[in-house]
Amino acid sequence: MNRVIIVGSGGAALSCAIVLKQRNIDVTIITKTMPSASATAQAQGGINAALNKNDSIQEHIKDTMKAAKSYANEDIVKFMCENAPETIKWLDDLGVAFSRDTNNNIAQRFLGGASHKRACYSSDYTGLKILHTLYDIAISLDIQFIYDTMLLNIIKDHNEAKGITALDLRTMEVKQFLASKIIIATGGYAGVYLNHTTNSNYTTSDGISAAINCNIELQYLDFIQFHPTALKLPNKHILISESARGEGGILITSDGKRFVDELAPRDVVAKAIYDKIKNKEDVFLDLRKLGYKKIISLMPQEYKLVKTFTNLELDKDIIPIIPSSHYSMGGIKVNKECETSLTNLYAIGEVSCNTVHGINRLGGNSLLEIITFGKYLGTILDIQNVDVLEKDYKEFIQDVQYINTLYTIQNQKNISDLKQDFGNILYHNVGIDKNKEKLLQAKQKLLQIEEDIQLLGATNKEKIYNIEIKEIIEFKNMVTTAKEIVATSLERIK
Amino acid sequence: MKIIVTNKEYSIDEKITNILDALEYIKTHHNSSLGFSYGCKSGICGSCAIRVNGIEKLSCISNINNNDIIEPLKNIPILKDLIVDNSNIELKLKQSKAYLHNKSNEPISQNDVDSIDRASNCILCNSCYSSCPVFEINQNFLGPFALNKSYRYIKDKKESNSKEQFDAIQISGIWDCTLCGACSLVCPQNIDIKTNIMQLQNLSVQNGYSNPYFTNSGFDMVF
Numbered sequence: 112m113n114r115v116i117i118v119g120s121g122g123a124a125l126s127c128a129i130v131l132k133q134r135n136i137d138v139t140i141i142t143k144t145m146p147s148a149s150a151t152a153q154a155q156g157g158i159n160a161a162l163n164k165n166d167s168i169q170e171h172i173k174d175t176m177k178a179a180k181s182y183a184n185e186d187i188v189k190f191m192c193e194n195a196p197e198t199i200k201w202l203d204d205l206g207v208a209f210s211r212d213t214n215n216n217i218a219q220r221f222l223g224g225a226s227h228k229r230a231c232y233s234s235d236y237t238g239l240k241i242l243h244t245l246y247d248i249a250i251s252l253d254i255q256f257i258y259d260t261m262l263l264n265i266i267k268d269h270n271e272a273k274g275i276t277a278l279d280l281r282t283m284e285v286k287q288f289l290a291s292k293i294i295i296a297t298g299g300y301a302g303v304y305l306n307h308t309t310n311s312n313y314t315t316s317d318g319i320s321a322a323i324n325c326n327i328e329l330q331y332l333d334f335i336q337f338h339p340t341a342l343k344l345p346n347k348h349i350l351i352s353e354s355a356r357g358e359g360g361i362l363i364t365s366d367g368k369r370f371v372d373e374l375a376p377r378d379v380v381a382k383a384i385y386d387k388i389k390n391k392e393d394v395f396l397d398l399r400k401l402g403y404k405k406i407i408s409l410m411p412q413e414y415k416l417v418k419t420f421t422n423l424e425l426d427k428d429i430i431p432i433i434p435s436s437h438y439s440m441g442g443i444k445v446n447k448e449c450e451t452s453l454t455n456l457y458a459i460g461e462v463s464c465n466t467v468h469g470i471n472r473l474g475g476n477s478l479l480e481i482i483t484f485g486k487y488l489g490t491i492l493d494i495q496n497v498d499v500l501e502k503d504y505k506e507f508i509q510d511v512q513y514i515n516t517l518y519t520i521q522n523q524k525n526i527s528d529l530k531q532d533f534g535n536i537l538y539h540n541v542g543i544d545k546n547k548e549k550l551l552q553a554k555q556k557l558l559q560i561e562e563d564i565q566l567l568g569a570t571n572k573e574k575i576y577n578i579e580i581k582e583i584i585e586f587k588n589m590v591t592t593a594k595e596i597v598a599t600s601l602e603r604i605k
Numbered sequence: 606m607k608i609i610v611t612n613k614e615y616s617i618d619e620k621i622t623n624i625l626d627a628l629e630y631i632k633t634h635h636n637s638s639l640g641f642s643y644g645c646k647s648g649i650c651g652s653c654a655i656r657v658n659g660i661e662k663l664s665c666i667s668n669i670n671n672n673d674i675i676e677p678l679k680n681i682p683i684l685k686d687l688i689v690d691n692s693n694i695e696l697k698l699k700q701s702k703a704y705l706h707n708k709s710n711e712p713i714s715q716n717d718v719d720s721i722d723r724a725s726n727c728i729l730c731n732s733c734y735s736s737c738p739v740f741e742i743n744q745n746f747l748g749p750f751a752l753n754k755s756y757r758y759i760k761d762k763k764e765s766n767s768k769e770q771f772d773a774i775q776i777s778g779i780w781d782c783t784l785c786g787a788c789s790l791v792c793p794q795n796i797d798i799k800t801n802i803m804q805l806q807n808l809s810v811q812n813g814y815s816n817p818y819f820t821n822s823g824f825d826m827v828f
Binding site: 210526 | 629633640643646649684685690691692694708718722725726763
């Protein structure tokens with residue numbers, strides 16, 4: 112057998128698949144949703160590369176290392192930053208419509224923590240345009256996509272990865288997909304902070320949970336980035352891109368006073384805002400001095416979102432904001448070659464942790480990371496015929512039993528209530544402001560929630576896209592991940 | 606407030622203003638197995654497209670009103686309640702051959718980027734596909750989003766030779782569109798798909814293609 116499976120269909124997965132396919136390697140993408148629903152498509156601000164002659168790769172490395180606060184491996188950061196101009200060129204050549212400056216060069220903007228205008232962008236749809244261009248290319252190359260199929264577990268046999276088990280949501284059948292190389296690219300886990308996150312509803316840490324079940328080494332799971340400026344709504348947070356501050360937006364309290372350098376790294380700005388909110392003060396983003404014309408040309412998406420959800424206008428009103436769980440720096444531990452602790456298993460994109468972001472990711476470095484390492488793994492992956500015995504592996508047998516159980520359990524709990532409690536305890540106790548007491552409280556609460564999950568079952572027994580079964584599995588994955596976040600946080604405090 | 610979702614009437618909290626919130630409310634309080642999709646909650650992932658009183662909308666960024674009738678998208682197989690099978694997206698994009706084929710080395714200006722900016726904002730939500738009346742008579746029609754994507758690459762100054770893209774949209778493509786404009790009206794990204802298809806027709810003629818329907822039924826008709 113010499114095929115590769117990639118689980119997930121965001122920017123990292125597609126970049127990797129494109130390069131593999133261009134090498135004539137048989138690659139299949141297995142994905143819970145459509146590529147267009149990946150977190151990549153949500154990324155707005157930009158993708159970093161030192162292109163400008165006033166900037167340098169050294170300074171890109173320096174800024175990244177400074178924000179990472181000694182938690183990053185400098186060799187890997189160096190690799191990413193050195194390759195950044197080439198990564199941008201690769202995307203530009205594939206067709207990504209990057210905005211241009213007056214000299215017809217790719218335009219760049221400031222993002223927080225950067226010493227230069229370094230983020231290449233496409234209005235505020237940078238991630239969307241990258242993702243859709245990659246999808247167009249992937250389709251043109253006849254890469255096989257298997258949609259509506261959710262990762263359950265990694266198949267391990269004799270200390271090697273042999274494949275995955277996954278749930279086909281269209282039939283609710285458990286399937287096993289065997290391969291010589293398995294690449295996990297399922298996205299991050301910041302979405303576990305339910306109702307307090309900018310992440311998609313699909314971001315349920317399926318990859319991290321599968322890795323935990325398989326005893327695969329993780330790293331820095333407690334490093335979660337809180338984006339300073341999410342639109343504050345009663346039951347959800349909507350991201351307002353860092354470019355709003357990069358272009359000159361300021362943060363103020365009700366009295367109109369500024370209280371933080373808006374372009375400091377995200378952790379600094381988020382903490383300053385959180386402290387104000389803790390003191391019962393409201394915080395606002397003020398873009399009024401930019402004027403309508405500039406706002407609509409640079410941030411059309413932001414303008415539309417703010418108007419839709421609040422009826423406020425960015426050029427006329429100040430906008431209530433709150434820090435929101437946004438990005439996971441930690442994840443499945445990998446080296447520069449994207450290898451995990453399990454032979455034949457690789458991880459790329461936000462689900463992985465190669466440490467480049469350390470404790471704090473710079474705006475514009477996440478798109479850079481996913482494309483750089485997705486592409487790099489596609490280039491270096493050594494494909495040999497690996498003997499994968501075709502049989503029903505134990506993970507498959509267990510998962511079939513598990514799904515059958517979910518169909519038979521009589522539901523005794525309200526999953527919406529449990530999820531709300533879960534999101535609240537994480538945001539308030541395992542969020543921006545953590546201490547031992549809060550973490551121990553959270554640990555206890557999570558154990559209780561874990562017990563309650565055993566009492567969840569499907570009220571509807573249908574076999575086509577059973578939304579209840581899907582939701583229970585996703586919630587269980589999130590709780591599994593959250594327990595590890597708490598454990599890692601407690602360990603670090605110690 | 607009362608709304609109808611896939612032919613069933615539900616009462617929802619009066620305070621709810623957003624359609625996605627209303628669907629969540631129904632799931633929590635009335636029907637725990639109600640099938641609906643959503644992802645980003647901010648109108649960018651395209652997962653939550655539905656029809657409200659017959660008009661395609663993204664539930665996450667649309668307001669709810671009393672007596673609204675909520676249904677799944679049309680022209681696409683329904684998997685469960687409001688969840689549809691989106692595999693038509695890959696199929697139609699593949700047929701349209703909409704991607705950058707031959708990269709030119711021409712300099713690209715911001716004006717060039719602006720000319721394809723709106724068209725390249727498509728989120729593949731399938732709203733336009735659902736709104737299109739052509740599918741009632743021709744299932745093979747490439748449909749609005751695929752033709753818009755074709756326009757985006759044909760107009761891209763980075764493309765040095767668009768012949769394959771033009772060839773791919775002649776049959777069951779641009780000439781089958783009735784130019785009714787339903788797609789433009791429902792596009793949540795405000796892409797004027799109809800105008801882009803008209804432009805593709807003009808560009809095709811300029812490049813030596815002709816409308817097969819016009820040619821076959823054309824001037825020799827006796828009035």
